[in-house]
Amino acid sequence: MRLKLFYFLFLSVIWAHSQSENEYELRTIAFYNLENLFDTKNDTLIYDDDRTPEGKDAWTQERYDHKLGQLSKVISQIGLDISKNPPDILGVCEVENKQVLQDLVNHQNLRKYDYGIVHFDSPDERGIDVALLYRKSVFIPMAFESRRLLLSKDNDKRDYTRDQLVVEGLLDNERIHFIVNHWPSRSGGEARSRPFRLAAAKLNKRIIDSIQRNNSLAKIISMGDFNDDPVNPSMKRVLGVKGKKKQLEAMSLFGPMEKLFRKGAGSLAYRDKWNVFDQIYMTANLVNSKKEHYSFWKARIFTPSFIIDPKGKYKGYPLRSYAGGSYIGGYSDHFPVYIYLVREVGSP
Numbered sequence: 001m002r003l004k005l006f007y008f009l010f011l012s013v014i015w016a017h018s019q020s021e022n023e024y025e026l027r028t029i030a031f032y033n034l035e036n037l038f039d040t041k042n043d044t045l046i047y048d049d050d051r052t053p054e055g056k057d058a059w060t061q062e063r064y065d066h067k068l069g070q071l072s073k074v075i076s077q078i079g080l081d082i083s084k085n086p087p088d089i090l091g092v093c094e095v096e097n098k099q100v101l102q103d104l105v106n107h108q109n110l111r112k113y114d115y116g117i118v119h120f121d122s123p124d125e126r127g128i129d130v131a132l133l134y135r136k137s138v139f140i141p142m143a144f145e146s147r148r149l150l151l152s153k154d155n156d157k158r159d160y161t162r163d164q165l166v167v168e169g170l171l172d173n174e175r176i177h178f179i180v181n182h183w184p185s186r187s188g189g190e191a192r193s194r195p196f197r198l199a200a201a202k203l204n205k206r207i208i209d210s211i212q213r214n215n216s217l218a219k220i221i222s223m224g225d226f227n228d229d230p231v232n233p234s235m236k237r238v239l240g241v242k243g244k245k246k247q248l249e250a251m252s253l254f255g256p257m258e259k260l261f262r263k264g265a266g267s268l269a270y271r272d273k274w275n276v277f278d279q280i281y282m283t284a285n286l287v288n289s290k291k292e293h294y295s296f297w298k299a300r301i302f303t304p305s306f307i308i309d310p311k312g313k314y315k316g317y318p319l320r321s322y323a324g325g326s327y328i329g330g331y332s333d334h335f336p337v338y339i340y341l342v343r344e345v346g347s348p
Contacts, residue, residue, distance in 0.1 A: 022344050022345070023344070023345045024342050024343065024344055024345060025172065025294075025342065025343050025345050026082065026083050026297075026340055026341070026342050027083070027088045027089070027138065027171060027172070027294065027340070027341045027342075028078065028079035028083045028085070028086070028087045028088055028089075028338055028339075028340060028341075029087065029088065029089045029090075029178075029221060029223070029280065029338060029339050029340075029341060030075075030078050030079065030087035030089070030090045030091070030302075030336055030337065030338035030339075031090070031091040031092070031093075031180075031223040031224060031225075031278055031279075031280060031336065031337050031338070032071075032074070032075065032078075032090060032091075032092050032278075032332070032334070032336040032337075033092070033093050033094055033182075033225045033268075033278060033332055033333070033334035034071055034092050034093065034094050034095055034332055035094055035320060035321055035331075035332035035333050035334065036051060036094050036128070036321070037067065037068075037071065037094060037095045037096060037100050037104070038051035038059065038064075038096040038100065038127075039051075039064060039096055039097070039099060039100050039103075040052060040053055040059055040060065040061055040064050042054075042055075043096075043127060045127070046096075046124075046125065046126060046127025047125055047126050047127065048096065048126070048127050051096075057322065057327070058327070063321075063327065063329070066329055067321060068103055068104055068107050069107065069109070070321075070329070070330065070331045071104060071331060071332070072104060072107040072108075072109035072110045073109050073331075074302070074307055074331055074332075074336065075087065075090065075104075075109075075110060075336075076109045076110055076113075077302075077304065078090075078302050078336050078338055079300075079302075079338050079340065082340065083340070085113070085135075086110070086113055087133075087135075087338060088134065088135045088138045088139060088171070089132065089133075089134050089135075089139060089171070089178060090115075090132070090133040090134070091130065091131070091132055091133075091165075091178065091180040091223045091224060092130065092131050092132075092133060092180075093128065093129070093130045093131075093162070093180070093181075093182035093224060093225050094128045094182070094225075095119075095128065095129050095130075095131055096127050096128060096129070097119075097121065097127075097129070098117060098119045098121075098131075101117050101119060101131055101133070102117065105117065105133060113135055114135065114136050114137065115133045115134065115135060115136070116133070116134050116135075116136045116139075116141070117131060117132075117133055118131060118132040118134070118141055118144050118165065118167050119131040119132075119165075120146035120163060120165065122146065122148075122161075122162045122163040123148070123160040123161075123163075124160055124161055124162050125160045128162065128182070129162065129163075130162055130163070130164070130165050130180040130181065130182050130224065131165065131180065132144075132165060132167050132178055132180050134169070138171060138172055139169050139170065139171050139172075140169050140170045141167055141168070141169040142168050142169050142170065142175075143167075143168045143169075144165070144166060144167040144168070145165075145166050146163040146164070146165055146166075147163055147164045147165075147166060147203060147207055148163050149161055149162070149163065149164065149199065149200055149203050151184065151196055151199060159184075159196070161184050161196070161200075162181075162182040162183075164179060164180070164181050164200070164203060164204060164207065165179065165180040165181075166178075166179050166207055167179075167180075171294065171341075172294075174219075174293060174294055174343075175218075175219065176219045176220070176221060176286075176294070177211055177218060177219065177220045177221070178220075178221050178222075178223070179204065179207060179208075179220065179221070179222040179223070179224075180223060180224055181200070181204065181222065181223065181224025181225070181226060182224055182225050183196075183197045183200040183201075183224065183225070183226045183227050183228065183234070184196035184197055184200060184227060185227050186227055193227075194233070194234075197226070197227060197228050197232075197234045198233065198234050198238055200226075200234070201234035201235070201238035201239050202238055204222060204239065205238060205239055208220055208222070208239075208253070208283075212251065212283075216251070217285060218283070219282075219283055219285055219286050219289075219294075220282065220283045220286075221280060221281075221282045221283075221286065222253075222280070222281055222282070223279065223280040223281075223337075224278070224279070225277050225278050225334065226277055226278075226279055227277050228277060229261055229275055229276055229277065230243060230255050230257050230258035230261045230276055230279060231258065231261065231262075235255065235279075235281075239253055239281075240252065240253060241253045241254070241255040241258070241281050242254055242255065243255055243256075243258030243259060243262075244259075245287055245288070248284040248287060248288070249284065250284060250285075251283075251284065252283075252284045253281050253282065253283060253284070254281060254282055254283075254284055254286075254287050254296070255279060255280075255281035256280070256281075256296065256298070256299035256339065257276050257278075257279040257280065257281070257299060257337065259299075260276060260299065260300075260301060261275075261276040265301055266301070266335075267301050267334055267335045267336075267337055268317075268318060268333060268334045268335065269314075269316070269317045269318070276301075276337075277334075278301075278334055278335070278336070278337045279337065280299065280337060280338070280339050282296060282339075286341070289343075291343065291344040292343060292344055292345075293343055294341040294342065294343045295341065295342060295343060296339060296340075296341060297339070297340040297341065297342045298339065298340050299337070299338070299339045300337070300338055300339075301335050301336075301337050302335055302336040302337070302338060303335050306319075307319050307330070307331045307332075307335065309323070309330070317333075318330070318331065318332060318333050318334055318335050319331055320332060320333040321333075
């Protein structure tokens with residue numbers, strides 16, 4: 001009798017333990033500045049002369065192919081240590097056209113993951129655009145548009161820059177909006193160029209507000225190279241991005257990159273100062289959502305040793321394609337950033 005009772009209790013403990021071990025789905029959302037991914041052709045409508053075989057950078061087919069191999073190698077490993085797959089969603093910037101993206105996703109390092117592309121040509125004078133890459137097996141785009149940022153120079157002439165890309169779709173049947181950004185640079189100095197980024201932030205806020213007016217429960221993730229840190233006015237004053245979960249209200253935006261910035265981390269470096277210009281932020285309902293819906297887990301900057309410059313003046317910086325005017329055949333002048341989303345899918 002005692003043996004039967006012991007056996008019954010033993011089975012009860014095993015059953016209870018098995019019920020608590022729920023399965024989870026994990027998705028990686030990433031952003032990567034690809035640092036001037038141009039083809040070798042001279043496009044007379046944009047300033048791409050340097051990135052041609054006859055140009056200053058001597059941008060040959062061999063160098064272009066090498067760049068594709070380098071970038072695809074990095075992308076194939078982002079988040080791989082935990083998710084076992086490369087990014088499910090990847091925002092990119094500094095791409096010349098859709099063809100270079102097709103060459104990238106068709107590279108042998110990425111081909112098997114079957115990435116789709118959402119891309120629009122923007123009016124940027126350098127001819128660089130933003131785009132969204134997605135694994136077709138997990139994400140279905142439903143609607144997408146390119147939102148123009150209208151800027152004027154001091155002489156009232158138009159300053160042509162990148163559009164903001166908005167993509168709505170189903171991530172494993174869960175509706176999410178993605179916004180991909182590449183805000184105006186700090187050329188001419190941070191203070192002088194600040195109004196341009198404030199204007200970009202206002203456009204981003206209008207996009208988010210318009211989505212939320214149609215659906216107050218909409219889940220939105222905005223990502224990009226903002227050329228601003230998480231503590232700058234564009235993020236804090238215009239968008240009101242919060243760096244701590246306890247500060248969040250129902251319609252707040254949460255920026256997990258602020259914590260990394262305050263710890264001294266960086267996605268790029270300039271004159272020995274690290275910045276987190278590459279950021280991902282999201283609506284509060286992606287932070288404290290129900291277990292059966294995707295929720296933010298953690299944010300990271302992808303810094304494996306092979307994409308870090310090992311020596312010289314730029315030791316410790318991202319290992320880029322060109323440094324000091326010389327070709328070194330690296331990857332990009334930015335590190336990728338990424339977040340994990342996780343949701344519970346039930347008992348095993």
